[in-house]
Amino acid sequence: MKRxxxxxxxxxxxxxxxxxxxxxxxxxxxxxxxVAGAFSSDPEKSKLSGEDFFIDPARAYGxxxxxxxxxxxxxxxxxxxxxxxxxxxxxxxxxxxxxLEAGIHVICDKPVTFNLEQAYELRDIVKKSGxxxxxxxxxxxYPMVKEARRMVRDGELGRLLKVVAEYPQGYAVxxxxxxxxxxxxxxxxxxxxxxxxxxxxxxxxxxxxxxRYICGLEIEEMCSELTAFIPGRELDDDGxxxxxxxxxxxxxxxxxxxxNGDENALNIRAYGTKASIEWHQEEPNDLIVKYAxxxxxxxxxxxxxxxxxxxxxxxTPFAHPEGFIEAFANIYLAAAEAMADRIDGNKPPxxxxxxxxxxxxxxxxxxIQTAVESSASxxxxxxxxxx
Numbered sequence: 152m153k154r155x156x157x158x159x160x161x162x163x164x165x166x167x168x169x170x171x172x173x174x175x176x177x178x179x180x181x182x183x184x185x186v187a188g189a190f191s192s193d194p195e196k197s198k199l200s201g202e203d204f205f206i207d208p209a210r211a212y213g214x215x216x217x218x219x220x221x222x223x224x225x226x227x228x229x230x231x232x233x234x235x236x237x238x239x240x241x242x243x244x245x246x247x248x249x250x251l252e253a254g255i256h257v258i259c260d261k262p263v264t265f266n267l268e269q270a271y272e273l274r275d276i277v278k279k280s281g282x283x284x285x286x287x288x289x290x291x292x293y294p295m296v297k298e299a300r301r302m303v304r305d306g307e308l309g310r311l312l313k314v315v316a317e318y319p320q321g322y323a324v325x326x327x328x329x330x331x332x333x334x335x336x337x338x339x340x341x342x343x344x345x346x347x348x349x350x351x352x353x354x355x356x357x358x359x360x361x362x363r364y365i366c367g368l369e370i371e372e373m374c375s376e377l378t379a380f381i382p383g384r385e386l387d388d389d390g391x392x393x394x395x396x397x398x399x400x401x402x403x404x405x406x407x408x409x410x411n412g413d414e415n416a417l418n419i420r421a422y423g424t425k426a427s428i429e430w431h432q433e434e435p436n437d438l439i440v441k442y443a444x445x446x447x448x449x450x451x452x453x454x455x456x457x458x459x460x461x462x463x464x465x466x467t468p469f470a471h472p473e474g475f476i477e478a479f480a481n482i483y484l485a486a487a488e489a490m491a492d493r494i495d496g497n498k499p500p501x502x503x504x505x506x507x508x509x510x511x512x513x514x515x516x517x518x519i520q521t522a523v524e525s526s527a528s529x530x531x532x533x534x535x536x537x538x
Contacts, residue, residue, distance in 0.1 A: 162238035164190030164200035176479035263512025285486035292481030308423030319410030349386035355406030375525035
């Protein structure tokens with residue numbers, strides 16, 4: 152492709168952490184430029200945010216509906232190629248549907264929709280449109296996560312027996328004793344905005360997605376317990392899931408916002424008959440490989456002994472760490488490849504494109520729904536819905 156992809160953004164205006172992350176990630180490889188946006192539900196704030204990002208004032212829109220309509224009406228060589236959606240959960244479906252029906256590719260923050268029913272409907276819309284839809288489960292973008300997946304696919308672990316994925320945070324523990332109200336006011340604890348779950352929906356879905364991405368395992372049944380430790384909170388701030396995977400492997404997926412002292416300690420351990428692997432998000436450049444009768448190894452990002460995917464998505468030589476922004480950027484990079492191929496009329500590669508898609512989004516919403524259903528049920532073990 153002989154030009155940059157033109158990007159629009161919905162949400163992510165002044166003061167929005169995740170919007171800034173997406174803009175930095177999209178810009179990292181020089182293949183994308185931000186040219187339009189509806190950055191806030193407040194038209195004035197959207198306009199001011201557009202000034203911050205050096206957007207043409209005529210393309211800093213007052214609503215996403217106006218943005219989709221006017222961008223779709225522009226000549227093909229001017230309109231946005233895709234939109235990045237970084238609004239709250241309850242708007243994901245409506246915004247994505249609007250732009251897909253306007254013929255515009257979509258990159259959406261997770262979870263994909265407000266509930267599973269919307270996820271099924273959005274999948275139908277995506278499939279019918281033939282457009283690119285990427286979901287920013289950013290932890291799949293780390294090179295050593297890609298190396299872990301290669302090892303599983305190549306049979307280096309043997310048959311998988313057990314997988315443990317954990318996502319503990321401790322930022323909300325201060326409110327457990329009623330010491331403050333800040334976290335109760337967080338929109339992620341509002342069921343009308345966040346959906347049916349807080350901790351499991353917000354961060355537990357990342358742990359679940361990591362299991363699917365690395366191990367290729369689908370859930371058969373779940374036994375879940377979700378708890379709201381913070382007084383007054385309607386949604387969970389801690390959750391534990393026992394997992395039975397299709398094929399016989401067992402697992403544990405745990406997510407928490409009251410794990411005192413932990414910051415962003417996402418990690419995964421996969422145990423096979425030949426070897427095991429362990430990866431920690433806070434030390435993302437290392438992949439630990441363990442054996443029953445041999446010393447453990449530590450594989451390091453940026454080295455020639457790694458697989459092709461790990462090397463492709465590394466930007467710096469070994470001993471020069473990469474992290475959170477780069478992992479996000481790898482989602483944008485892979486989605487940009489897919490969009491460029493569509494625009495140029497190229498056939499997709501035989502292996503497809505390496506970014507989470509609408510099917511991953513549907514699986515994530517099924518995970519949330521099943522965890523909530525199981526936690527509320529006396530039966531406990533609940534069948535996973537069809538994804």
